[in-house]
Amino acid sequence: MWKESVDYLTNDLLGLQGRLGEAINFFVYDTVKIWFLLVTIIFVVSYLRTHFNTEYVRAHLQGKSQLYGNVLAALFGIITPFCSCSAIPLFLGFIQARIPIGVTFSFLISSPLNNEIAIALLFGLFGWKVTAIYIGFGLLVAIVGGFVIGKLQMEKYVLMDVKPMQGELDEVTITLSAKERAKEAYDYTKEIFKDIYLYVLIGVGVGALIHGYIPADFIAKYAGAENPFAVLVAVIMGIPMYSNAAGVMPLVEVLTSKGMLLGTALSFMMAVTALSLPEAMILKKILHVKLIATFFGIVGVGIIGVGYLFNFILK
Amino acid sequence: MKIEVLGTNCKKCIELEAIVKQAIAKSGKFVQFEKVDDIMQIMSYQVVSTPGLVIDGKVLSTGKVLTVNEVLAFMDA
Numbered sequence: 230m231w232k233e234s235v236d237y238l239t240n241d242l243l244g245l246q247g248r249l250g251e252a253i254n255f256f257v258y259d260t261v262k263i264w265f266l267l268v269t270i271i272f273v274v275s276y277l278r279t280h281f282n283t284e285y286v287r288a289h290l291q292g293k294s295q296l297y298g299n300v301l302a303a304l305f306g307i308i309t310p311f312c313s314c315s316a317i318p319l320f321l322g323f324i325q326a327r328i329p330i331g332v333t334f335s336f337l338i339s340s341p342l343n344n345e346i347a348i349a350l351l352f353g354l355f356g357w358k359v360t361a362i363y364i365g366f367g368l369l370v371a372i373v374g375g376f377v378i379g380k381l382q383m384e385k386y387v388l389m390d391v392k393p394m395q396g397e398l399d400e401v402t403i404t405l406s407a408k409e410r411a412k413e414a415y416d417y418t419k420e421i422f423k424d425i426y427l428y429v430l431i432g433v434g435v436g437a438l439i440h441g442y443i444p445a446d447f448i449a450k451y452a453g454a455e456n457p458f459a460v461l462v463a464v465i466m467g468i469p470m471y472s473n474a475a476g477v478m479p480l481v482e483v484l485t486s487k488g489m490l491l492g493t494a495l496s497f498m499m500a501v502t503a504l505s506l507p508e509a510m511i512l513k514k515i516l517h518v519k520l521i522a523t524f525f526g527i528v529g530v531g532i533i534g535v536g537y538l539f540n541f542i543l544k
Numbered sequence: 545m546k547i548e549v550l551g552t553n554c555k556k557c558i559e560l561e562a563i564v565k566q567a568i569a570k571s572g573k574f575v576q577f578e579k580v581d582d583i584m585q586i587m588s589y590q591v592v593s594t595p596g597l598v599i600d601g602k603v604l605s606t607g608k609v610l611t612v613n614e615v616l617a618f619m620d621a
Contacts, residue, residue, distance in 0.1 A: 282607055283593040315554065315593045315607065317583060322592030391587075413608070 232258060252441030259433045259479060263353045264426065267475075270349035271421050274308065276414035279405060281308050283319060286336070291326045295379060298332035303371035306339025307364065316511050324391045331379015338528055339371035342503040346425065346475055351498070354482040363495055366539070370499070370531040377527055386517035428476030436483035449488030459493045460536035464529060467500025477501055491543060496536030503528055545619065546576040550586045550596035557581075557595040559609045564597065567615035575619075 235258040243253075286305045290298055311319075316337070323333040343364055351360040405413070439448075452459050470477050478498060485494045509521050549564050551557025561579050568575045580586055580598075589598060593607030597618065604618050 284590060284606060287592055310593075310607065317552065318586055318594050319592045321583060322587055322590075325587055389583075391584075417608075 235261070249441070252437045255440050256433055256437035259354075259436070260430060263350065263429050263433065263479065264422075266353035267346070267349045267425070267429070268418055268422060270352065271345050272414050272418045274345035274348075275310075275417040276410055278308050278310055279410040279413055281305065283309055283315070283322075287322060287326050287328070290323070290328050290332060290336075293328075293332070295329060295331065296376060298329060299335040299372045299375045299379070302332045302335040302375065303339040303368045306336050306371060307343040307368075309336075309340055311337075311340035311344070316508055317515055320387075320512070320515060321389060321391050324387065325394050327393045329379050330384055330387070331375045331377075333375075334378045334524060335371045335375025337524075338374050338503055339368060341505065341508070342367040342371065342499060344502060346421065347478070347498065347502050350475065350478040354478060355485075359491065359495075362539070363498070366495065366535045367499060367503075370503070370528060370535060374524075374527045374531050378523060381523065383520050383523065386520035387515065388517055389515045425475035429479060432476035432479035436479045439480070439483045439487070443487070445487045447487075448484055452484055452489035452493060454490055454540070459490065460496050460533055460540065463493050463497035463536070464500040464504075464533050467497045468504045469506055470501045490540045492536040492539030492541075495539055496532050499532045499535065500529070503532065545573060546578070546600055547619070548578045548580050548598040550580045550589060550591050550598060551594040552581050552583065552586075554594060556609050560595040560597065563610060563612055564615050567612045567619065570612060571616055571619055573619065 235254060238257065286302075286309055290302055290305070293301055320333060320337070323336075324330070348360060348364070351363055449455065452463070456462075467477075481489070481494045481497060485491060504525055509525065512521055547564060547568065549557065549561045551560065565577065568577060586594065586596065589596060589603055591603060591606050595607070595609070596603055597605040597610065597615070599618055605614075610618075
């Protein structure tokens with residue numbers, strides 16, 4: 230339906246042809262599609278999440294065994310919002326509730342990795358299969374990463390002395406009506422969309438240029454199967470790009486269609502979302518550099534592993 | 545009435561503080577206001593996502609920036 234109307238607009242109404250026409254057609258079509266999906270998915274996720282705030286998650290992770298806790302924390306990470314500005318209260322609050330540090334890290338890895346913006350973009354650009362694979366491997370990295378950090382006995386690297394509380398947590402119960410939840414989801418969606426619509430526009434725009442002008446063998450040579458270090462480079466490049474995930478992903482889609490391997494693309498996107506420098510700087514106030522480095526190292530290795538594994542399977 | 549905004553120096557926390565102050569001014573009530581930025585004190589309210597809004601010791605909202613009207617509704621309740 231969209232494809233036809235965009236074709237009609239660019240080809241018949243505006244009479245655009247050739248490379249320029251193709252690039253503009255791609256730009257309009259992709260932008261409209263991604264905006265629509267972003268708004269829909271963010272609204273749905275933020276409505277669901279009004280049932281699961283971080284306080285709720287904490288109360289439910291309390292007293293769970295190590296591995297089960299890792300799995301549960303990673304799953305909660307899909308639905309719960311995470312803003313790097315509340316990383317500190319979250320981290321300390323989890324310790325206070327006697328939740329093992331490894332379980333906390335499972336949550337800290339999974340939550341930004343499986344954020345609604347990344348999921349909406351992936352779904353819109355790559356379809357549900359790739360989205361499912363991304364979430365599946367993302368959970369795996371979060372569970373295994375958290376489990377390994379838990380086994381390393383790194384509690385002593387938490388620089389702040391938190392007194393563990395006694396007994397069970399009372400849930401902070403904030404009850405909302407369906408209307409209030411919908412309003413909250415609407416406000417949140419509006420806010421997020423305002424923050425990222427421009428990035429999507431720019432990302433798709435640059436993507437459209439590449440789509441129309443850069444030959445496929447050029448990208449295949451640098452980011453495709455011919456370059457064995459592609460995954461590694463992709464992960465390193467992804468770390469500083471956190472805030473621009475919305476603009477980066479449309480680009481990745483074009484690169485993939487032009488010969489970049491999907492595993493490389495997945496690793497890159499995971500690095501963009503899960504490893505963020507601003508978050509590391511914030512955590513540095515309460516965690517020893519060694520622990521942060523271990524966290525980045527383990528997640529980085531996990532993500533790189535996923536990329537190579539995936540490229541290998543798809544061969 | 546005592547209103548506390550729980551939050552460190554994050555963007556949302558500063559926004560909520562400003563909004564709560566507006567709400568207090570609009571309500572015309574006599575309110576004791578406090579911004580709680582000590583992380584240990586925030587945790588003692590069992591809040592792990594900032595900013596939090598606490599009125600008379602009761603946690604009413606966590607992790608989001610409210611509107612002036614929402615804060616006023618909490619104050620009237």
